[in-house]
Amino acid sequence: DQQVKQNSPSLSVQEGRISILNCDYTNSMFDYFLWYKKYPAEGPTFLISISSIKDKNEDGRFTVFLNKSAKHLSLHIVPSQPGDSAVYFCAASAGANSKLTFGKGITLSVRP
Amino acid sequence: ETGVTQSPTHLIKTRGQQVTLRCSSQSGHNTVSWYQQALGQGPQFIFQYYREEENGRGNFPPRFSGLQFPNYSSELNVNALELDDSALYLCASSFGTGWETQYFGPGTRLLVL
Numbered sequence: 001d002q003q004v005k006q007n008s009p010s011l012s013v014q015e016g017r018i019s020i021l022n023c024d025y026t027n028s029m030f031d032y033f034l035w036y037k038k039y040p041a042e043g044p045t046f047l048i049s050i051s052s053i054k055d056k057n058e059d060g061r062f063t064v065f066l067n068k069s070a071k072h073l074s075l076h077i078v079p080s081q082p083g084d085s086a087v088y089f090c091a092a093s094a095g096a097n098s099k100l101t102f103g104k105g106i107t108l109s110v111r112p
Numbered sequence: 113e114t115g116v117t118q119s120p121t122h123l124i125k126t127r128g129q130q131v132t133l134r135c136s137s138q139s140g141h142n143t144v145s146w147y148q149q150a151l152g153q154g155p156q157f158i159f160q161y162y163r164e165e166e167n168g169r170g171n172f173p174p175r176f177s178g179l180q181f182p183n184y185s186s187e188l189n190v191n192a193l194e195l196d197d198s199a200l201y202l203c204a205s206s207f208g209t210g211w212e213t214q215y216f217g218p219g220t221r222l223l224v225l
Binding site: 041042046100105 | 153169202211215219
């Protein structure tokens with residue numbers, strides 16, 4: 001039973017354009033969401049997070065949007081750069097200290 | 113400041129054997145979490161240790177056990193290995209139990225034959 005779903009396995013965008021990575025969840029108890037980025041042969045690194053009391057959080061080129069009614073969140077990267085090419089994981093927790101549930105990940109390729 | 117390190121990087125075991133994976137936390141961190149990442153899947157939370165005590169566990173059987181030492185390094189032990197245990201095992205350390213502050217190691221790739 002996948003509670004965090006990243007239905008598109010891959011995404012390819014042109015350098016300078018916007019990348020939109022989507023994530024859906026089924027557990028209505030989730031109230032804290034995070035995005036991680038993972039390069040090959042490295043562990044995931046934290047990118048950005050959002051609490052369920054907000055609908056948007058921005059950090060430089062990265063913005064996460066949360067639509068609680070649709071149980072959907074998205075990560076926007078503007079402008080996309082070749083160094084953004086990596087696997088992106090969406091993760092969620094029900095409470096700040098409860099276990100983290102990850103999606104399968106999306107492979108983003110940014111073409112020069 | 114050293115990052116999170118894991119050993120070994122790769123390991124091959126046979127079904128039924130036991131394995132111990134090791135994780136050295138980043139300096140100053142008192143919490144370690146372990147994850148299993150099967151091929152094509154996201155990381156799955158195994159358990160977390162905070163100040164040497166287990167502080168939460170995912171849906172893994174008791175043959176997955178852990179330990180955190182006074183220097184906050186950690187071990188993951190898996191008994192009676194099964195073929196499905198083949199995966200990348202990640203550890204992450206943090207100061208406190210917040211998810212944003214956890215730093216992941218590069219992982220140990222375990223293959224069970």
